[in-house]
Amino acid sequence: MPQPDGSSIVLTTRVQAMLGWVRKNSLWPLPFGTGCCAVEFNSSVSSHYDLARFGAEVVRFSPRQSDMMIVAGTITDKMGPVVKRVYDQMAEPKYVIAMGACACSGGFYRAYHVMQGIDELIPVDVYVAGCPPTPEALIHGILELQEMIQRGKTHHDRLKTQDRKATTALPG
Amino acid sequence: MIDLNASVVNVDQPPRSFGEKIYLGPIISGLTVTLRHFVRNFFGRKDVATIQYPEEKHEYSERLRGRHILITRDEGELRCVACFMCETACPADCIHIEAEEDPSAEVEWEKRPVVFEIDLLRCIFCGLCVDACPKEAIVMSRTHELAFARREEAIVGIDQLRQTGAMEDQDLGYRPYF
Amino acid sequence: MTDSRHKTEKPQPPFPAELKALGSQILGSEKTGDGHHEMLVDRSRILEVLRTVKEDPAIHCDLLVDICGVDWPDRDDRFEVVYHLAALETGLRLRIRVPLKEEDPTMPSAFGLWKGANWFEREAWDLFGIHFEGHPNLKRLLTHEAFDGHPLRKDYEPGRRCLLTEDEIMTPEWARENPTDNDQFETHILNLGPSHPATHGVLRTVVQLEGEVIRRAECEIGYLHRCFEKMVESQGWNQVIPYTDRLNYCSSMINSVGYALAVEKLLDVEAPPRAQILRLILSEFSRIMDHAVCLGANLVDLGAVTGSRYFFQVREEIYGLLESCSGARLTVSYARIGGLSHDVPENFSSQVRVLLDTIPGFIDDVEKLVTRNTIFRDRTEGVGVISGAEALAWGWTGPCLRASGIPYDVRKASPYLGYENIEFDVPVATTGDCYARYLVRMEEMRQSLHIIRQAIDSIPGGPVMIDDPHIAPPEKSKAYNEMESMIRHFKLLNDGIQVPAGNGYGFTEGANGELGYYLVSNGGGKPYRIKVRPPCFAIYQAYPHLLEGQMVSDAIAILGSLNIIAGELDR
Numbered sequence: 001m002p003q004p005d006g007s008s009i010v011l012t013t014r015v016q017a018m019l020g021w022v023r024k025n026s027l028w029p030l031p032f033g034t035g036c037c038a039v040e041f042n043s044s045v046s047s048h049y050d051l052a053r054f055g056a057e058v059v060r061f062s063p064r065q066s067d068m069m070i071v072a073g074t075i076t077d078k079m080g081p082v083v084k085r086v087y088d089q090m091a092e093p094k095y096v097i098a099m100g101a102c103a104c105s106g107g108f109y110r111a112y113h114v115m116q117g118i119d120e121l122i123p124v125d126v127y128v129a130g131c132p133p134t135p136e137a138l139i140h141g142i143l144e145l146q147e148m149i150q151r152g153k154t155h156h157d158r159l160k161t162q163d164r165k166a167t168t169a170l171p172g
Numbered sequence: 173m174i175d176l177n178a179s180v181v182n183v184d185q186p187p188r189s190f191g192e193k194i195y196l197g198p199i200i201s202g203l204t205v206t207l208r209h210f211v212r213n214f215f216g217r218k219d220v221a222t223i224q225y226p227e228e229k230h231e232y233s234e235r236l237r238g239r240h241i242l243i244t245r246d247e248g249e250l251r252c253v254a255c256f257m258c259e260t261a262c263p264a265d266c267i268h269i270e271a272e273e274d275p276s277a278e279v280e281w282e283k284r285p286v287v288f289e290i291d292l293l294r295c296i297f298c299g300l301c302v303d304a305c306p307k308e309a310i311v312m313s314r315t316h317e318l319a320f321a322r323r324e325e326a327i328v329g330i331d332q333l334r335q336t337g338a339m340e341d342q343d344l345g346y347r348p349y350f
Numbered sequence: 351m352t353d354s355r356h357k358t359e360k361p362q363p364p365f366p367a368e369l370k371a372l373g374s375q376i377l378g379s380e381k382t383g384d385g386h387h388e389m390l391v392d393r394s395r396i397l398e399v400l401r402t403v404k405e406d407p408a409i410h411c412d413l414l415v416d417i418c419g420v421d422w423p424d425r426d427d428r429f430e431v432v433y434h435l436a437a438l439e440t441g442l443r444l445r446i447r448v449p450l451k452e453e454d455p456t457m458p459s460a461f462g463l464w465k466g467a468n469w470f471e472r473e474a475w476d477l478f479g480i481h482f483e484g485h486p487n488l489k490r491l492l493t494h495e496a497f498d499g500h501p502l503r504k505d506y507e508p509g510r511r512c513l514l515t516e517d518e519i520m521t522p523e524w525a526r527e528n529p530t531d532n533d534q535f536e537t538h539i540l541n542l543g544p545s546h547p548a549t550h551g552v553l554r555t556v557v558q559l560e561g562e563v564i565r566r567a568e569c570e571i572g573y574l575h576r577c578f579e580k581m582v583e584s585q586g587w588n589q590v591i592p593y594t595d596r597l598n599y600c601s602s603m604i605n606s607v608g609y610a611l612a613v614e615k616l617l618d619v620e621a622p623p624r625a626q627i628l629r630l631i632l633s634e635f636s637r638i639m640d641h642a643v644c645l646g647a648n649l650v651d652l653g654a655v656t657g658s659r660y661f662f663q664v665r666e667e668i669y670g671l672l673e674s675c676s677g678a679r680l681t682v683s684y685a686r687i688g689g690l691s692h693d694v695p696e697n698f699s700s701q702v703r704v705l706l707d708t709i710p711g712f713i714d715d716v717e718k719l720v721t722r723n724t725i726f727r728d729r730t731e732g733v734g735v736i737s738g739a740e741a742l743a744w745g746w747t748g749p750c751l752r753a754s755g756i757p758y759d760v761r762k763a764s765p766y767l768g769y770e771n772i773e774f775d776v777p778v779a780t781t782g783d784c785y786a787r788y789l790v791r792m793e794e795m796r797q798s799l800h801i802i803r804q805a806i807d808s809i810p811g812g813p814v815m816i817d818d819p820h821i822a823p824p825e826k827s828k829a830y831n832e833m834e835s836m837i838r839h840f841k842l843l844n845d846g847i848q849v850p851a852g853n854g855y856g857f858t859e860g861a862n863g864e865l866g867y868y869l870v871s872n873g874g875g876k877p878y879r880i881k882v883r884p885p886c887f888a889i890y891q892a893y894p895h896l897l898e899g900q901m902v903s904d905a906i907a908i909l910g911s912l913n914i915i916a917g918e919l920d921r
Contacts, residue, residue: 039599047662047666048666085516108296109581110509111508113492113501176438182780183779236673236678299683
């Protein structure tokens with residue numbers, strides 16, 4: 001079906017669905033583990049819970065090679081610029097999971113050196129509650145993210161739609 | 173005076189033997205360990221550590237500290253009398269209560285909560301609110317898989333926290349024991 | 351007053367006559383309830399007193415346990431610097447307090463006497479603004495470079511933040527200019543961390559490389575400074591327990607038990623015997639968990655991934671036990687001041703016995719995989735060697751000190767929780783390298799199992815909470831139905847446990863060494879000041895010196911063997 005801007009809607013949705021399916025099943029996590037939650041993250045990639053069953057096997061510490069950043073643990077003001085830089089280095093499409101109370105909102109550290117939630121710095125797709133969340137809760141969060149990727153509801157997708165609207169709105 | 177050397181065991185290892193120096197001995201014994209696990213898991217499925225999570229769930233105890241439940245009385249009203257004890261005890265200050273006078277109460281000046289909000293993303297699930305409650309009005313369930321797309325979604329009020337159905341149907345977790 | 355309040359008289363070494371001989375230098379001295387000899391010393395004489403205390407053969411305090419500041423805005427002398435010292439051979443414990451005026455908070459540095467004073471003094475400068483003259487590198491330690499003010503002063507708002515931008519991140523001065531000497535190899539500056547796969551948390555080390563050899567190194571910490579000590583000042587004594595759980599999150603039970611014991615010392619009460627033995631069993635399980643994660647991570651860094659998988663399975667088994675007791679896997683919040691929050695489940699001892707049967711299998715597997723493996727030994731033997739005397743000078747305790755040949759273990763030196771009735775050995779190695787630290791931890795896991803095996807047969811019946819209306823909340827059934835109990839319940843929750851004014855230092859053997867809590871109470875329901883003496887802190891300050899002359903790949907092996915837990919290091 002031809003569109004005013006020249007694209008074909010049938011093809012793009014098919015390709016979008018295909019891309020979503022591919023992306024959601026090959027999430028490469030970047031564990032940005034700082035505190036207690038990092039230990040629970042380790043539990044979820046270990047034998048008992050085995051995150052590899054969801055295509056998220058390859059844990060990469062290099063931001064260039066990963067597309068799902070799991071911020072596990074408290075982010076302090078001192079750590080803030082580092083998180084930002086690591087996030088900026090990741091290639092699109094990229095997704096962020098805030099794991100645990102500290103990363104989501106600062107938790108019970110309403111203090112002079114603690115960031116009150118990492119969304120002060122970077123956009124977050126899924127917040128996982130718990131202190132620390134159980135590995136089940138983290139995997140549940142990842143499944144939720146997979147669902148969002150498939151439906152095109154992630155921050156990355158929203159940003160892209162905005163971009164497209166902006167470019168089509170431009171005269172000429 | 174303490175004798176620190178009273179019960180000491182030395183754990184120094186002897187120097188490497190010839191078999192160890194040429195790598196082979198320890199490598200073979202190491203491979204035996206991994207091979208034993210492999211064979212047992214492959215043919216017997218005896219001690220496979222992995223659980224197939226969404227389909228198969230780890231059995232948690234009855235004390236698991238998950239999402240809160242506000243218990244209701246028989247007639248469906250909340251047991252909570254808005255005494256603010258849980259709010260006081262909470263180290264994370266994640267509970268927000270606003271009280272009003274209960275119009276249906278038989279005793280004068282009985283209170284009930286109009287707003288009872290818990291910020292689940294602030295909550296550290298320590299259980300101190302449950303210990304603090306003098307009416308067993310707030311307990312914890314075993315629902316621990318909580319994921320949200322937006323922060324506002326995580327602030328849950330009376331409607332979401334209220335007990336639904338009979339007490340036996342609740343997936344009850346941490347409750348006051350002593 | 352119930353009979354739970356009884357004096358615990360343990361034999362303490364007498365106040366040394368040599369200290370009395372210091373005469374006029376001591377403004378006042380007394381013996382406190384926590385087994386410390388306390389002295390008040392004027393700052394002009396402090397260096398002299400410290401030197402005597404260290405070098406006099408009759409006193410010989412070889413371990414500098416802790417230095418911390420306390421802020422008293424209402425007093426004439428606003429600040430106070432508190433030294434804790436210990437003599438390992440005699441078991442003598444000293445506390446020296448030095449008052450300082452607000453206008454001039456300076457005092458001489460003790461770095462020349464104990465190297466371990468280094469970071470403790472930097473921390474006191476950072477958090478209180480106390481200036482230590484003669485310190486080689488007195489700059490901020492825990493907070494960031496753009497931080498304004500000294501946050502642990504009482505007039506600092508707990509929530510006032512200072513933001514840091516990326517341009518303000520500092521590198522050490524020596525690392526900024528790169529000396530180019532044509533006769534030498536080219537030197538490189540390499541930045542490890544804070545987000546680095548081998549740092550397991552948030553540690554940053556800047557190293558200067560000559561080829562692959564490290565010439566100079568400096569550590570930067572504070573990336574997980576969660577303001578524990580400020581936050582707890584606004585919480586009740588019992589509400590601190592969840593915070594302590596998150597100090598060393600690999601073994602949270604040990605932390606909260608250590609804290610509860612320290613407060614109980616200040617209150618002069620003791621938890622019932624059943625609670626004590628349950629605390630002991632769960633603490634030992636936590637120790638196994640902590641060593642498992644330390645060794646597992648160390649093995650992963652050296653390329654042996656299988657071992658860590660087996661060790662994480664050990665943790666998974668123990669999580670099951672902790673969760674069935676407390677309701678959470680990692681951060682248990684199970685201990686309370688005066689006992690435990692509630693009794694263990696009925697099948698507790700059968701669960702423990704199952705664990706006692708399964709865990710040795712995992713340890714044996716790893717033992718077979720790596721202990722005699724030549725590759726592993728090549729990478730760890732002779733790497734990161736530190737002598738016993740040197741380790742002690744840096745303030746090391748725990749498995750790392752024992753790997754250098756000094757058999758100091760708080761469980762033996764000043765037993766608590768009934769360790770005196772249990773027979774166990776302290777593993778010691780002599781070489782002081784990474785391999786020795788690995789061996790010591792492996793043996794400690796076996797010893798912990800041995801301890802649990804003895805304790806599980808002797809669990810007495812009875813309550814798990816002290817019977818003291820000022821500490822323990824009333825039974826729930828009574829709180830629901832009896833007016834008096836209900837009032838008690840409300841009062842205890844609203845006002846908190848009232849701890850008499852005073853100070854005390856409680857110390858236990860954490861998984862990494864001596865874990866101490868210095869508590870100051872002004873008689874209210876909230877702590878006035880809590881200073882944690884984290885074992886990692888003292889250990890990690892020696893890390894740059896261990897690195898000098900080593901290969902860069904060995905830096906990873908050394909770091910893993912020290913087991914630095916950021917939550918405890920930065921608090």
